[in-house]
Amino acid sequence: MPGPGLITGYLDTLSGQLPWPVVEELADGLEETYRRHLGLGLAPDAAAAVAIAEFGAPELITAEFARAHPARRAARRLLATGPVVGSCWAVALITSRAWTWPVPMAADLVPGLALVAVVALLAFAARSTRYRPIGRAGAAGCIGTAALDAFMIIGVLAADPAARWAVAVAITASAARLALNVRLVRPVLAGNGLHDTGQAAAVFGEGGRPGDAA
Amino acid sequence: MRAEELKGHLDALLLAALEAGPRHGYAVIEALRQDTGGRLDLPTGTIYPALRRLEQAGLIAGSWSVVAGRRRRCYRLTATGQQTLAGRRAAWREFAATVSAVLEGGPCPDPA
Numbered sequence: 001m002p003g004p005g006l007i008t009g010y011l012d013t014l015s016g017q018l019p020w021p022v023v024e025e026l027a028d029g030l031e032e033t034y035r036r037h038l039g040l041g042l043a044p045d046a047a048a049a050v051a052i053a054e055f056g057a058p059e060l061i062t063a064e065f066a067r068a069h070p071a072r073r074a075a076r077r078l079l080a081t082g083p084v085v086g087s088c089w090a091v092a093l094i095t096s097r098a099w100t101w102p103v104p105m106a107a108d109l110v111p112g113l114a115l116v117a118v119v120a121l122l123a124f125a126a127r128s129t130r131y132r133p134i135g136r137a138g139a140a141g142c143i144g145t146a147a148l149d150a151f152m153i154i155g156v157l158a159a160d161p162a163a164r165w166a167v168a169v170a171i172t173a174s175a176a177r178l179a180l181n182v183r184l185v186r187p188v189l190a191g192n193g194l195h196d197t198g199q200a201a202a203v204f205g206e207g208g209r210p211g212d213a214a
Numbered sequence: 215m216r217a218e219e220l221k222g223h224l225d226a227l228l229l230a231a232l233e234a235g236p237r238h239g240y241a242v243i244e245a246l247r248q249d250t251g252g253r254l255d256l257p258t259g260t261i262y263p264a265l266r267r268l269e270q271a272g273l274i275a276g277s278w279s280v281v282a283g284r285r286r287r288c289y290r291l292t293a294t295g296q297q298t299l300a301g302r303r304a305a306w307r308e309f310a311a312t313v314s315a316v317l318e319g320g321p322c323p324d325p326a
Contacts, residue, residue, distance in 0.1 A: 021278075021285075021287075022262070022266075024285050025239060025262060025285075025286075025287045026239075026259060026262055027284075028238065028239070028240065028284055028285070028286050028287075029238075029239045029240040029243065029258070029259070029261075029262065030259075031284070032240040033240065033243075033258065054257070054258050055257060055258055055259035056257025056258070056259040056260055057257075060257055060259070060260065061257070061259040061260060061262070061263065064259075064260045064262075064263035064264070065262075065263040065266070067263065067267075068263045068264075068266050068267040068270065070270060187270065
């Protein structure tokens with residue numbers, strides 16, 4: 001975008017934190033704002049400074065986009081299911097006397113460590129104000145949750161085919177969360193749900209940046 | 215009027231700004247500025263994430279176009295957005311009438 005270095009620097013800061021199509025939309029609005037102030041008689045540098053002041057600090061804008069990130073919503077909803085699904089599995093494993101099952105030690109440790117990692121990822125995605133890391137942590141957390149649910153269902157069915165009522169309830173809870181996860185993870189994986197990549201590619205080429213089409 | 219005072223109402227304002235027809239982000243900002251006589255004092259850059267949030271909720275739909283060599287994202291109200299706006303408008307009228315009845319005196323609106 002033509003204009004003083006102040007605006008270029010502002011957009012550079014945003015482009016380091018937000019996807020290009022989002023920055024592109026912001027740049028369009030910022031340029032319009034800049035032109036309006038030029039039209040009101042301000043000098044270019046003053047017009048740029050006023051336009052940027054009207055737009056708000058990059059951290060503020062990034063934080064607002066982070067709040068709107070689909071990965072954040074997905075992480076919060078999956079975290080909310082944690083106590084319910086976890087309680088179901090705790091009851092199921094205790095009533096099934098899971099400690100007597102002939103399983104290798106790794107099968108006991110790995111799910112526990114994976115659970116801690118998944119909760120940490122989801123908690124980060126649910127609370128962070130940094131846009132890009134939210135998408136990555138949220139996607140990893142969603143996939144990790146799905147993997148844990150699938151592991152628990154398959155593992156318990158393999159270890160104790162004669163499922164008791166508590167195991168059936170826990171499997172149902174995990175299956176329901178898997179279904180929820182499939183619905184939540186789609187916008188998270190599809191370009192963070194903030195831009196229609198097909199149209200971006202049509203105009204700019206696969207990279208989604210000006211000049212890529214050539 | 216500051217951003218904190220707008221909390222809970224910004225979505226309805228954005229939907230109303232799109233009621234007349236599709237607009238891009240800056241046009242939405244300008245519509246709000248004109249309709250409020252410039253009394254809205256919020257960082258205009260925060261309008262864009264709010265528009266994206268409404269889009270994710272299916273209340274508005276966005277599409278890209280190219281204007282004067284620049285890519286521009288325009289938004290239009292969806293059918294769900296129109297229904298939501300109608301509901302928010304009715305709720306606001308009831309809220310405003312109720313509060314006004316207390317603060318300024320006068321008849322309280324019929325709860326029906």
